[in-house]
Amino acid sequence: VDAVTPTGSEAFERLLDDETPALCSVAALLGPSDEAFDVVERVWLDVIEEAERGAPFSALSVLAMRRLLERLATPLPLVVASGDERYRPGPFLPDDDRWAGSWEDDGPMPWERLRMDRVLSEDDRDVVVEALHCLPARYRVVVVVRDAGGLPLDDVSWVLGLTRDETRMLLHRARTELVGTIEGLVAPAASGAR
Amino acid sequence: MSALDLTCERAVDLVTDYMEGELGERDQLLYELHVVLCQPCKVHLDRMRRSIGALASLRGGALPVERRQSLVARFTSETPG
Numbered sequence: 412v413d414a415v416t417p418t419g420s421e422a423f424e425r426l427l428d429d430e431t432p433a434l435c436s437v438a439a440l441l442g443p444s445d446e447a448f449d450v451v452e453r454v455w456l457d458v459i460e461e462a463e464r465g466a467p468f469s470a471l472s473v474l475a476m477r478r479l480l481e482r483l484a485t486p487l488p489l490v491v492a493s494g495d496e497r498y499r500p501g502p503f504l505p506d507d508d509r510w511a512g513s514w515e516d517d518g519p520m521p522w523e524r525l526r527m528d529r530v531l532s533e534d535d536r537d538v539v540v541e542a543l544h545c546l547p548a549r550y551r552v553v554v555v556v557r558d559a560g561g562l563p564l565d566d567v568s569w570v571l572g573l574t575r576d577e578t579r580m581l582l583h584r585a586r587t588e589l590v591g592t593i594e595g596l597v598a599p600a601a602s603g604a605r
Numbered sequence: 606m607s608a609l610d611l612t613c614e615r616a617v618d619l620v621t622d623y624m625e626g627e628l629g630e631r632d633q634l635l636y637e638l639h640v641v642l643c644q645p646c647k648v649h650l651d652r653m654r655r656s657i658g659a660l661a662s663l664r665g666g667a668l669p670v671e672r673r674q675s676l677v678a679r680f681t682s683e684t685p686g
Contacts, residue, residue, distance in 0.1 A: 420681045427673060435665025436686040448668060455676045463683050500649060512612025518645020520651060539659045558660035564625055583621035590652045593659075 427455065430472045433560045434479055440555045442483045442542060455481045473566045476556065480570060488572025489549045489580050490594060497547070498591040510577075542592040548584035559583055616646045620653055622623045 431451060436456075438447035457478045466474060479489060501513040511583050543551050557567050567580040611619075616639050621634050622628050640647045667673065 423680045424677055427676060428667065431668055432664045432666060436663055436667075437665075439665055440663065447665060447684075448672065452668060452672050452676065456679065459680050460681055462635075462680070485664070500617050501614070503612070504637070512614040514613050517651060519648045521648050536659075536663060539663065541655070543660075551674055554660065558657045559663050561661065566626075579622060579625065579627060579650055582625075583618075583623065586621055586653055586656065587617075589660075590656050594652075595629045 419468075421453055425574065426468075426471060430475055434475060435563070437476065437555055437560045438477060440540065440559055442479075443551060450479065450482055450510075452458065454482060457482075473562070473569060474564060476560060476566070477570045480556075485548075485552055489581065491549070491573065491577045494579075497584075498588045500587065500591075535544070538593060538596055542589055542596055545592045546585065548587055549581065550556060553578065554585040554589055555583045557587075611639045613643060613646050614638075616640070616643070617649060620650055623650075624653065624657070 434451045434454060435447050438444075438450045442450060454475055458466075458475045461474055461478075462468065462471060477487075500519065504510050504513050506512075543555065545552070551566065551567050553571060556562055556570060557564070562570065564578060564582075565575065566574050567582075570579075571578065573581065616636060619628060619632065619636050623633065628636060640650055668676070
């Protein structure tokens, strides 16, 4: 194990402190939230075993996220089906229109006007969490690992067993769907008009 | 190059690649020009950014101290060095 001696335990402590919040977040959002600490602790024990078997220290953080998803019984690699988009912004003007591809009406309404700025306050974490749980599992996993876990796109691809292009496509669909779902939860009447 | 070189429908498709820094130089410039001039697409970008910010704010906490210490001790005893 490189970088383990003589400051190995210090390096591991830094790794533990840096990565645990992201792992706990992903564990709580993709599994039972009251078991997040237990799962994350078991993941770190897995990682220690990997280090003992010679895994490079630099790979341990991304290995930890992979082991976490495995412990949460996430089917990997994720399936990326073509044409599986559920929500698309719009509508847009048709091809035969002079302004084809432009928003057909005024477009999306700013969230402030729908009183949706509150989704950013800590008191309204429930809205975001509920929206996440409305998503298909594959969307929920990619958006949680990337945006709540904060993994770089390349690491997300490795963790999910996808190509970079597949990851970008899935992430785009997931984020778009999440925005539509948040709006639908907080302002269903206004969203219905969209 | 004009903002009209990019339709709103296409801009919506590019928003994630833009936020991820995945667009080529020309597409990035076109996208930025488009959202400066197109209020609905600017709103769409803002919604995407804010939902990502909301997710990032869900970051979890640290392990309880005793569990952390136990893991560090396990690492120190089980890895070479």
